[in-house]
Amino acid sequence: MPNTCKKQWLEKHTGLVYRDSVKLIEQKVKGSQKTTCEFDTRFVDMGGANNLGMLCHHLIGDVEPLFATKLESCRLAEREYFFLKWQQETQIEEEWVAADIVCCTHLGSSDICGLTMEYLHTPKVHDDQGVIDLYRRMGKLTKYLSSMPNAIQHENLIEIPLEANTKITRTIKYIVTQLHHPDAYQVAKEFMEKRKSVFSGWEREYQKIVQFISDSAFLSEDFNFDQHYGLLHGDFKKDNILSDCKGRLKVIDLQYYSYGARLWDMAFLCSKEKEWFGGIHNKFIRPLALSPTEYRIFVLLFVLADLLHVRKSNVKRKLTMHVLPALSSVATYGE
Numbered sequence: 001m002p003n004t005c006k007k008q009w010l011e012k013h014t015g016l017v018y019r020d021s022v023k024l025i026e027q028k029v030k031g032s033q034k035t036t037c038e039f040d041t042r043f044v045d046m047g048g049a050n051n052l053g054m055l056c057h058h059l060i061g062d063v064e065p066l067f068a069t070k071l072e073s074c075r076l077a078e079r080e081y082f083f084l085k086w087q088q089e090t091q092i093e094e095e096w097v098a099a100d101i102v103c104c105t106h107l108g109s110s111d112i113c114g115l116t117m118e119y120l121h122t123p124k125v126h127d128d129q130g131v132i133d134l135y136r137r138m139g140k141l142t143k144y145l146s147s148m149p150n151a152i153q154h155e156n157l158i159e160i161p162l163e164a165n166t167k168i169t170r171t172i173k174y175i176v177t178q179l180h181h182p183d184a185y186q187v188a189k190e191f192m193e194k195r196k197s198v199f200s201g202w203e204r205e206y207q208k209i210v211q212f213i214s215d216s217a218f219l220s221e222d223f224n225f226d227q228h229y230g231l232l233h234g235d236f237k238k239d240n241i242l243s244d245c246k247g248r249l250k251v252i253d254l255q256y257y258s259y260g261a262r263l264w265d266m267a268f269l270c271s272k273e274k275e276w277f278g279g280i281h282n283k284f285i286r287p288l289a290l291s292p293t294e295y296r297i298f299v300l301l302f303v304l305a306d307l308l309h310v311r312k313s314n315v316k317r318k319l320t321m322h323v324l325p326a327l328s329s330v331a332t333y334g335e
């Protein structure tokens, strides 16, 4: 949608003239930053699936924006805001993995909010080691989880529940956060069943995947929470990894954060890589030195992440480049 259409859409849904929405957000930013500086705010479409556009706030005369506001539904904005506030209130700045939050502004009486945070840069190329470090840093935050309101160790403990209304959120909610439960493997089989028609001509390969899922159900016996569960981003991919003014990588887009199998984040990131599985393994998995059990969890989650949006047009590529070599690698892992 061109910017003018997005602006009109926003006006229709907030019941506010575009300039008034901007004014409301700028006032809240000034209040929370205790500043009287004036902003030059511009509407931009920076991509992404869930946002309704972004606002870049420049200090008058500056080329670089200082803050960015993501326009999105209040429910998603509040979920992100909750995480970002929690990070700021419980951790020291060196530990922050996500953008520095400024404020969340409700636009009129609509269900649209503006989530304002520090402006981050899109790296020209992502440094893989930096991405692995970020994944590890995110895992270290698990120790702070009990300070989240309503947090109960070993439960899905996030204050604003994740709504399971898309392929990715259903997978996170019913599989990734439930791997300790035998039902998760049943849900994973149903996940495959729903995609069965796409595998015409690849029936043997389809059966191999279903068999792998069944064989993995033993993971739910004696499941070791401490080893496998932790705080996860949910939508951990390069589009959602930006860098701050000190060059430090940070995540954005925290709508799907959860408590569950942490390897989901790495599996999801790897599933987005275009190259052959062997190369992905060398870059991202070898450095993690996973145990054979962890490796099986990784492959299970990688296969599900890869097949989230499988279609007849991409099934061959997904199978030959990612899924089949990943499945074959389980038997020989660690030899």
Ligand SMILES: Nc1ncnc2c1ncn2[C@@H]1O[C@H](COP(=O)(O)OP(=O)(O)O)[C@@H](O)[C@H]1O
Pocket: 046, 047, 048, 049, 050, 051, 054, 068, 070, 099, 117, 118, 119, 120, 121, 122, 239, 240, 242, 252, 253, 254
């Ligand atoms: N704090 C930020 N600073 C700069 N750009 C941002 C910031 N947050 C988001 N963006 C840009 O906007 C895009 C969409 O934001 P994102 O939070 O990922 O929304 P969506 O939920 O729609 O994917 C990102 O891919 C990024 O390019």
Ligand SMILES: [Mg+2]
Pocket: 048, 049, 239, 240, 253
């Ligand atoms: Mg995004």
